[in-house]
Amino acid sequence: MTEAVLAGRWRLSFATEPALDVSARLWFLVATLGHWIFVAYVAGYYAPLLVQGGLQALQKAHLFNGYIPGDTVGNVAVAGHVLLAVIILGGGPLQLVPQIRARFPTFHHWLGRTYILTAVTSAAAGLYLIWTRPLFGALITNIATSIDGVLIIVFAGIALRYAIARDIRTHRRWAMRLFMVTGSVWFLRVGFRTWDVLTGGIGIDEETFTGPFVYAWHFGQYLLPLAVLELYFRARDSASAHHRSAMAIGLFALTVLMTIGIVQNARNSWLPRLFESAY
16 A cells, blocks of 8 residues: 555654554555465465365355366366465565565566466456356446456556566556555455444345445445555645645554454454364
């Protein structure tokens, strides 16, 4: 979230820093922890299933249309889409830490190339699955998720272009936008859990997973993070202390809401399934 994470020194003396930087770094730390808990779940739950049982093991996974007999290409795409999330969500935050970039530039460059390649590959696989598998989801959710896939591919290309051109400031901003859209699968889950805690699940049919909030949040999973990021850019570029303060308060509130979703997912879904797979 924070351009200070990208361009400034990573300091722990928060008390001496502007409120906006503190809020942004707090958001980033919480988001990183949440990403890595989800990555541990994906790696620890799905990887053993696939290693032990092959593609047919996807029948046991908690995935909609995770396995269709005879659809080898589609089943491979599902497996690849799931496992690539480990690299995308696990490596994405590392790309935004300035000390890693400064002290380990070779690692940063190669991780960046790998991140972009896996993000584009995963997005392409996701687009293929959305429009080729029967009853993959409601049309509106398919459209929403497809837009996210297209944005991932476009943002990856733009970020790479500016990196090659050595326009580092512009590259960093597009890398951050890419981070937001590649994290949509995580934002989706966190947002649903937060909404459930705050409202009791208004607008969600638990049996069919349809309803007004389901449709809205399939767009919101990437549009809201992108909107917040753009507001953050404007606040950092603004000379107004009021704009910066308002953004700092907003980021802190969003961090609290995000924490609720992370904790609920970890307690009720990710960690129980991960521990279940270990026995």
